[in-house]
Amino acid sequence: MNVGSICTRRVITAHPRLDVQTAAELMRQEHVGFLVVVPEESPGPQPPLGVMTDRDITIAVVAKRADPAALRVGDVMSVQPVLVGEGDAIDVALRTMRRAGIRRVPVVNGRGEVVGVLSLDDLLDFIAREMESLSGAIRNGRQIEGVTRT
């Protein structure tokens, strides 16, 4: 199992010149709280420049009474984002996220282009499924022994 098999493939991107007001509307429309910032407006594979969350907007723009229509995504985003590779093992990604203390990271392919987002929720889902397999194996073992060793 690697990052590519559990991450979310749907990535909503924004470019650094987009104003924060429009970015907030984008988060509303797309039902996401995490934008991956890429160099160009055009779609297609691109390397991530930074990330911006809904919380960044609340804390760095609204709470400071800054004008969201005047500020750009490039002013608010976190630069040099922590990344994980789609081929990385899950425990490697976990260690990376743990070290950085972040819940969501862009996933990149071998060329360094964004192909997904890995979140704590994806990881929890994965671990919950493994736990379920574990307790399922115990249950089945008991059942099979009940049938075969009469």
Place this chain on the structure above:
Amino acid sequence: MLLKDICTPDVVSCAADRTALHAARLMREHHVGDVIVVEDAESDPSPIGVVTDRDIVVEVLGKELDPARVTLREVMRTPVVIASTCEDLAQAVDRMKFQGVRRIPVVDENSRLVGVFSLDDLLKRLAVEAASIADIVAREQDRERRMRR
């Protein structure tokens, strides 16, 4: 396990007639992602809604409203799903699952806000329990090695 033993007592609350801007400042200052909305912090501190950092982006900026003018009453999520201090953990978690909420305000027998319980609190607890189970396995092997030489 009762909720009063596991919920976080540090909860940030705010009166419903304060603005979204005020809530955003509280979130910045206290490093929290949500504010529990109460009718009045002094006279009636029972939770009536919740506002998150995301609500401020989506319900205020996303609708081109001014955070300095919009009150929490207008943007808060209601009805609020609450839990009580004397409630069992499993019962509260069931309700969170059913309602699809990550955090719930916890109230005492007089409906006064006393804390908040989040999925993060639950996760930390589950991790401790899972580690204890793994530890039993390790200790059992150790014990057998010592006893059955």
